[in-house]
Amino acid sequence: MSIPTWANAWTPESLPEVKNISTENAKLLNMLVEALIPQTDTPGAAAPGAGEMGVDKFVMAMVNDCTPDNQRNTFMTQLSLVDKFSEEKYSEPFAELSAEKKTECISMISTTETPEWESFFGTLKRYTVQGYQSSEYVMYKNGFQFAPGFYNGCVDLVES
Amino acid sequence: MTYLNINSVKKRKFDAIVVGSGMSGGWAAKEFADKGFKTLILERGKKAEHIIDYPTTNLQPWELEHRGRMPDKVREENPIAASCYNFHEGAAHFFMKDTEQPYVQESPFQWIRPNQVGGKSLLWARQTQRWSKYDFEGPARDGFAVEWPIGYDDIAPWYDYVENFVGISGNKDGLDSLPDGDFLPPHEQNCVEKHFTDSVNKNFDDRHIIIGRCAHITEPRQIHYDQGRAKCQHRTICERGCPFGGYFAANSSTIPWALKTGNATLMPNSVVHSLIYDDKKQRAVGVRVIDSESMEMTEYFADVIFMNASALATNHILLNSKSNRFPEGLGNDNGLMGKYVAFHNYRAVINAEYEGFMDKKTAGKRPNSSYVPRFRNVYKQETDFLRGYAAGFQASRNSQSNYDGVGEDLKNNLAQENWGPWRVGSHMMGETIPKEESYVRLDQGLVDKYGIPQLSINVKYDDNDEKMIQDFKEQFTEMYEKAGFTNIKASENGRVPGNDIHEMGGVRMGKDPKTSLLNEWNQLHSCKNVFVTDGACMTSTSTQNPSLTYMALTARAADYAMKEMKKGNL
Numbered sequence: 090m091s092i093p094t095w096a097n098a099w100t101p102e103s104l105p106e107v108k109n110i111s112t113e114n115a116k117l118l119n120m121l122v123e124a125l126i127p128q129t130d131t132p133g134a135a136a137p138g139a140g141e142m143g144v145d146k147f148v149m150a151m152v153n154d155c156t157p158d159n160q161r162n163t164f165m166t167q168l169s170l171v172d173k174f175s176e177e178k179y180s181e182p183f184a185e186l187s188a189e190k191k192t193e194c195i196s197m198i199s200t201t202e203t204p205e206w207e208s209f210f211g212t213l214k215r216y217t218v219q220g221y222q223s224s225e226y227v228m229y230k231n232g233f234q235f236a237p238g239f240y241n242g243c244v245d246l247v248e249s
Numbered sequence: 250m251t252y253l254n255i256n257s258v259k260k261r262k263f264d265a266i267v268v269g270s271g272m273s274g275g276w277a278a279k280e281f282a283d284k285g286f287k288t289l290i291l292e293r294g295k296k297a298e299h300i301i302d303y304p305t306t307n308l309q310p311w312e313l314e315h316r317g318r319m320p321d322k323v324r325e326e327n328p329i330a331a332s333c334y335n336f337h338e339g340a341a342h343f344f345m346k347d348t349e350q351p352y353v354q355e356s357p358f359q360w361i362r363p364n365q366v367g368g369k370s371l372l373w374a375r376q377t378q379r380w381s382k383y384d385f386e387g388p389a390r391d392g393f394a395v396e397w398p399i400g401y402d403d404i405a406p407w408y409d410y411v412e413n414f415v416g417i418s419g420n421k422d423g424l425d426s427l428p429d430g431d432f433l434p435p436h437e438q439n440c441v442e443k444h445f446t447d448s449v450n451k452n453f454d455d456r457h458i459i460i461g462r463c464a465h466i467t468e469p470r471q472i473h474y475d476q477g478r479a480k481c482q483h484r485t486i487c488e489r490g491c492p493f494g495g496y497f498a499a500n501s502s503t504i505p506w507a508l509k510t511g512n513a514t515l516m517p518n519s520v521v522h523s524l525i526y527d528d529k530k531q532r533a534v535g536v537r538v539i540d541s542e543s544m545e546m547t548e549y550f551a552d553v554i555f556m557n558a559s560a561l562a563t564n565h566i567l568l569n570s571k572s573n574r575f576p577e578g579l580g581n582d583n584g585l586m587g588k589y590v591a592f593h594n595y596r597a598v599i600n601a602e603y604e605g606f607m608d609k610k611t612a613g614k615r616p617n618s619s620y621v622p623r624f625r626n627v628y629k630q631e632t633d634f635l636r637g638y639a640a641g642f643q644a645s646r647n648s649q650s651n652y653d654g655v656g657e658d659l660k661n662n663l664a665q666e667n668w669g670p671w672r673v674g675s676h677m678m679g680e681t682i683p684k685e686e687s688y689v690r691l692d693q694g695l696v697d698k699y700g701i702p703q704l705s706i707n708v709k710y711d712d713n714d715e716k717m718i719q720d721f722k723e724q725f726t727e728m729y730e731k732a733g734f735t736n737i738k739a740s741e742n743g744r745v746p747g748n749d750i751h752e753m754g755g756v757r758m759g760k761d762p763k764t765s766l767l768n769e770w771n772q773l774h775s776c777k778n779v780f781v782t783d784g785a786c787m788t789s790t791s792t793q794n795p796s797l798t799y800m801a802l803t804a805r806a807a808d809y810a811m812k813e814m815k816k817g818n819l
Binding site for chain 1: 309316668
């Protein structure tokens with residue numbers, strides 16, 4: 090049996106709409122996940138980033154439905170403080186920063202040792218990495234095959 | 250004036266009624282329908298047609314909104330269902346919600362129930378090991394429960410019969426403690442599993458590590474094509490329902506087979522309230538069914554009734570089937586119905602690492618693992634606890650991701666492969682001893698939304714189980730050490746009874762009507778046209794995953810019932 094076409098027609102737009110987030114914060118979250126795992130243009134190894142893939146929608150689905158209340162509240166509060174953080178460091182809101190500066194800003198957030206920022210960054214990174222690693226792009230790149238499958242119990246390990 | 254609707258009654262009269270459409274009910278239905286008997290299949294859950302009603306079966310991993318995890322709210326609302334490993338986004342819709350199934354826990358018990366045609370045969374772990382003569386002889390030899398009225402020779406031809414139709418993959422290992430069947434080609438043990446097999450063979454005379462026998466079609470035979478089933482594709486997302494029919498589920502196999510004959514009628518949303526006993530005819534004449542959507546009760550009639558509602562649900566229905574003749578439940582003359590319930594003890598696991606075969610890994614996926622047949626007390630009593638345990642065993646090697654950094658650093662780290670040592674793990678599957686104080690009964694006050702008294706459950710671990718857990722840890726630690734495994738960690742997972750989903754007994758088979766409920770043909774001693782062939786009939790539990798034995802017992806009992814019906818004895 091072949092896989093129906095709709096099964097491979099996944100796009101960021103076809104994902105369920107995210108709930109409980111303002112349009113502004115949704116855009117910001119998209120930029121944050123892209124800064125965390127950015128698009129890369131290395132010749133021969135060009136790859137989309139997490140924002141382009143729509144991983145932010147997965148992050149919000151998990152924050153909404155699979156995250157304890159206090160952790161979710163902290164996440165949403167800190168998300169609305171990201172621009173303030175950015176302005177203090179760069180005198181510009183996060184959206185105005187260059188790609189390099191965005192990643193640098195994320196890096197600064199990751200090393201800010203307050204319980205709120207630590208919780209925020211932990212949540213953001215955990216779900217972004219999970220969403221990115223289980224994305225269609227990365228899974229196929231890593232050899233995912235839905236069917237037909239097979240099992241071989243002893244093959245040579247060739248270090249990449 | 251009473252209006253007797255004769256035609257309506259005729260439409261509700263069948264040769265056989267099968268209560269339940271899962272693992273064993275599907276077999277009863279198939280056997281009756283195949284031989285031309287008009288059969289009514291009653292299922293309390295919703296419709297679940299093969300492929301059509303598998304809504305998640307073709308979803309890619311990234312298409313599950315939470316990548317499999319059920320939202321916290323749903324988990325909190327369904328703590329019992331959510332305690333099962335299969336309650337995830339791919340399969341949660343196949344579970345009965347907690348609110349649908351209120352019951353009383355006199356002791357902690359997780360009663361995991363399905364909610365559709367096919368029952369748990371959609372969700373099962375698909376391990377299919379035969380019982381041996383040593384398993385059937387257990388109660389008589391060791392002096393617990395009652396003697397089984399049948400032995401291995403009685404059931405062996407029926408194992409052959411159902412295995413051929415189901416399709417069982419396995420290796421002919423030649424072990425008398427775990428008899429071989431007519432297997433489809435086995436799955437492969439990986440190099441570390443083979444190493445463990447060799448090491449155990451070298452160091453222990455009484456122990457064997459084999460590839461599991463499982464209900465997967467590794468090489469279809471004509472009988473599987475005839476069912477519309479094809480070769481297993483190793484997707485390892487079986488619990489979503491398999492569009493290939495690669496593993497056995499009633500939905501892809503026995504139920505459509507029964508329906509195809511034109512002799513079977515399948516009624517979902519049909520909650521069986523009780524069986525109807527006719528004092529004058531001195532037999533059960535039918536069942537009372539509540540439509541779960543309209544809440545209306547209707548009676549259906551048949552010459553023979555097969556109880557395949559699942560172990561505890563069958564107890565529940567029979568206990569609730571009260572009449573002048575049977576005030577304590579249908580067939581319950583000795584007051585033992587609902588008692589001597591037992592299960593499988595899955596409480597201990599042991600994990601370790603192995604630093605051999607560092608230049609090897611596995612490729613692909615396997616819907617199976619290795620298996621350790623019971624080696625304790627098989628031929629004679631040799632420990633300070635009764636019976637023993639089987640175990641699952643598997644080795645795997647995966648690249649560990651490096652999550653360090655942000656930006657391009659993180660992205661590059663994620664793309665790196667980091668191959669650590671092999672990881673091995675084993676979980677015990679212990680036989681528990683059926684006891685009179687392990688029981689289910691009807692609650693005296695609480696009823697469910699259908700007005701049926703709730704089932705009250707009291708089933709616990711005992712000292713024998715604790716000793717067995719210690720022995721499993723000790724023996725496997727020794728076996729692991731001898732195989733060169735390191736970083737050995739034995740632990741307990743706190744699983745409560747019921748979570749194993751192998752609950753059995755309550756309507757046990759036996760030779761004596763004073764001490765058992767069913768005879769050697771699974772007939773109620775005192776109401777011969779009612780047969781119980783699901784987990785409720787089990788006299789003892791042994792260590793094997795029980796579904797294969799339920800299927801064989803069902804086919805055997807159905808064959809007997811039909812012969813008796815033709816003779817005019819039923």
